[in-house]
Amino acid sequence: MDIIKLTRELGAAIQQDERYLAFQKAKEANEKDDELNALMGEIQMIQMNYQMEASKEEPDSAKMQEFEAAFNEKYEQFMSNKNMQAYDEARGQVDSMMNYIMQILGLCVNGADPMTCEPEEAHEHSCDGSCGSCGGCH
Numbered sequence: 001m002d003i004i005k006l007t008r009e010l011g012a013a014i015q016q017d018e019r020y021l022a023f024q025k026a027k028e029a030n031e032k033d034d035e036l037n038a039l040m041g042e043i044q045m046i047q048m049n050y051q052m053e054a055s056k057e058e059p060d061s062a063k064m065q066e067f068e069a070a071f072n073e074k075y076e077q078f079m080s081n082k083n084m085q086a087y088d089e090a091r092g093q094v095d096s097m098m099n100y101i102m103q104i105l106g107l108c109v110n111g112a113d114p115m116t117c118e119p120e121e122a123h124e125h126s127c128d129g130s131c132g133s134c135g136g137c138h
Helices: 003-014 018-032 034-054 061-080 082-109
Strands: none
């Protein structure tokens, strides 16, 4: 049994899953959304200006507050965009699927029966991929 071949087959199956397909569709919609891309450019410009001001020997606190307010305003607009919301939801679905798959694999590595093992119910929070702040997967 070739574990790499099986992994590639799993990858191909994931790419056929409705959650993955919805994620790809949402990603494409984001890429084509001129308003969303303009907002991203504005956010990046604000961040760059903030960082430049912050790196000065004596940063202007009023300017820093202006940059923070502008960032928050643009970020709120960005996140309220319908395409971004669809993307965020679809990404969450793919992340949940991948987390579930990884939990099953983890159980198997620890000796559980691959055909019957079942991860515990998801925690009330969603996994952000960073294990540093997590209580741990079960």
